[in-house]
Structure formats: C-alpha cells, structure tokens
Amino acid sequence: xEHHPGEQHQHAEPLPRGPVxxxxxxxxxxxxxxxxxxxxxxxxxxxGALGASARYLIGLAWPTPSGGFPVNTLLINIAxxxxxxxxxxxxxxxxxxxxxxxxxxxxxxxxxxxxxxxxAVDIQKLISGGYAGTALLYLAATIVGALLAVWTTVTAxxxxxxxxxx
Amino acid sequence: MSRLLLVIAGGLIGAPLRxxxxxxxxxxxxxxxxxxxxSVNVIGSFILGFLTGASSLFPxxxxxxxxxxxxxxxxxYSTFSYETIRLFEDRARFLAVAxxxxxxxxxxxxxxxxxxxxxxx
Numbered sequence: 713x714e715h716h717p718g719e720q721h722q723h724a725e726p727l728p729r730g731p732v733x734x735x736x737x738x739x740x741x742x743x744x745x746x747x748x749x750x751x752x753x754x755x756x757x758x759x760g761a762l763g764a765s766a767r768y769l770i771g772l773a774w775p776t777p778s779g780g781f782p783v784n785t786l787l788i789n790i791a792x793x794x795x796x797x798x799x800x801x802x803x804x805x806x807x808x809x810x811x812x813x814x815x816x817x818x819x820x821x822x823x824x825x826x827x828x829x830x831x832a833v834d835i836q837k838l839i840s841g842g843y844a845g846t847a848l849l850y851l852a853a854t855i856v857g858a859l860l861a862v863w864t865t866v867t868a869x870x871x872x873x874x875x876x877x878x
Numbered sequence: 879m880s881r882l883l884l885v886i887a888g889g890l891i892g893a894p895l896r897x898x899x900x901x902x903x904x905x906x907x908x909x910x911x912x913x914x915x916x917s918v919n920v921i922g923s924f925i926l927g928f929l930t931g932a933s934s935l936f937p938x939x940x941x942x943x944x945x946x947x948x949x950x951x952x953x954x955y956s957t958f959s960y961e962t963i964r965l966f967e968d969r970a971r972f973l974a975v976a977x978x979x980x981x982x983x984x985x986x987x988x989x990x991x992x993x994x995x996x997x998x999x
Binding site: 730731732733734735736748752753756757758759760761762763764765767768769771789792793795796797800815818819820822823824825826827828829830831832833835836837840851854855858859861862863866 | 881882885886887888889890891892893894896897898900901904910912914915919922923925926927930942946947949950951952953954955956957958959960961962963964965968978981982985986988989990993
C-alpha cells in the first residue's frame, strides 16, 4: 500500500481507522479516481433513492401526529448511525477491495435514509407549535442516540474483527 | 405510488449531489473539521425550511420530490454522527463538540431563516 506523505500512522492502534469523512476520502478519491466517476455517482444515486424510499415508507406506516414526538425520524436516524458504524469498520478493515460498498451503502443508502433537514424542521415545527419541551427532548435524544449508536457499533465491530483475525 | 416515485427521483439527485458538494468543499481546505457535511446539512435544512413554510404555495408533488426525496437525501445524520465520533477518537475533541453544536445551531437557524423567507413571499 502506498503511503501518502500527509497520512499519519498511529502504530499503537490495532486497526486502521480510515478518514473522518466516510463519504469522501481524498487520499483515495483524489489520487486513484477521476473527480466524478460516473459508476460511483450512479451507485450513490441508486443507494440514495433506496434509502429515501425506505424513510418515506416508514414515515407513511408510522406517521407523527402534529405536536407529537417524531419517533419515526428518531429511530431512522439512530438505526442509520448504527449501521454506518458497522459498515465503515467492515469497509476499512475487512472488505477493503470492494470499490462500490462504501459509495452505495454508506454515501447512498444510509445517507439517503438518515436526514438532518427533517430533524431540524421537526424541531422547528415543535417549537413553533408551542411544544418546546418535546422539541428539546427530541433534539437531545436524537444526537445522544445517534452518537451512542455509532460508537457502540464501531467498537463492537472492531472487537469482532480483531477477535476473528487472531 | 406516484408519491414514492417522486421521493425516488429526489433521492436520485440529492445523494450524489451531497457527495459532489462534500468533495468540492473538502478539496478546498486542509482542516479536520467536516465542512463538506456541515455545508450540505445547513443548505438542505434551509431549503426544507423554505419548502415547509411555503407549503401552501407549492403542490404536494414538490414536497415529496424536493422535501422528502431531495432534501432528505442531500442531508445526512449518519455521516454527521460518524464524523463526530471519528474526530473524538482522533483526540480532536474540541472539533467533535464544535461539529455537533455548530451543525445543530446552524441547521436550526437555517430552518427558521428558510421558513421566514418563504412566509415573507
């Protein structure tokens, strides 16, 4: 593997951790690929359509009443965060040669499934409707749940990968 | 069914646009802070705020295409959360906390701004 001059290696770490941004790794994307590979963009587009459809159908099945706690968006965002934690460890440590896995599943499906804009609009609607307490609870529950989900699945998946490779 | 097709069409555009925008932003700075994801989340929140505020001006089909499909896929919670955890792990704890705080404050602010703009029309 060729090492980029700017890349820092922490030899104390048991596993490589990949880039901060799971969607864009300029160390790979910038060197080995053309700026906008049509096949990668297509994989992201198809994944995004699938993720967005799943989110829409879940919202259709479990609609949030006006002024109610948006359970569907909360669970969609937390589930998507848990899944990206698993995916990124698998992509970084196990299936490192799968070129389309990260764009399709990570950037596309999970990026299209989870949503920041609906989260923000949900909060705004609750505040404007006079449900500031519910808004604050929803704001906090989503961010805490999402971060815990990523941390838990990343840690657990790394432990599993390390244990398997022994 | 036609609503689902509108959501699909919006998702088909929103997700690759997030990738292209994220790349363009990331290529223009060297800092560890995930400006790319931050930018798409703030812009997407503004657009959805605008659409929600102007819901009486547009037909339902626009809400499903541009709101649920496009803005939903343009913005992301999974990438945002993953980046925050990665910053935290890289001992960039200040940046991790700043990412959460700035994203929520700017995201909410742009929703209110988008709603205000649409209601002034």
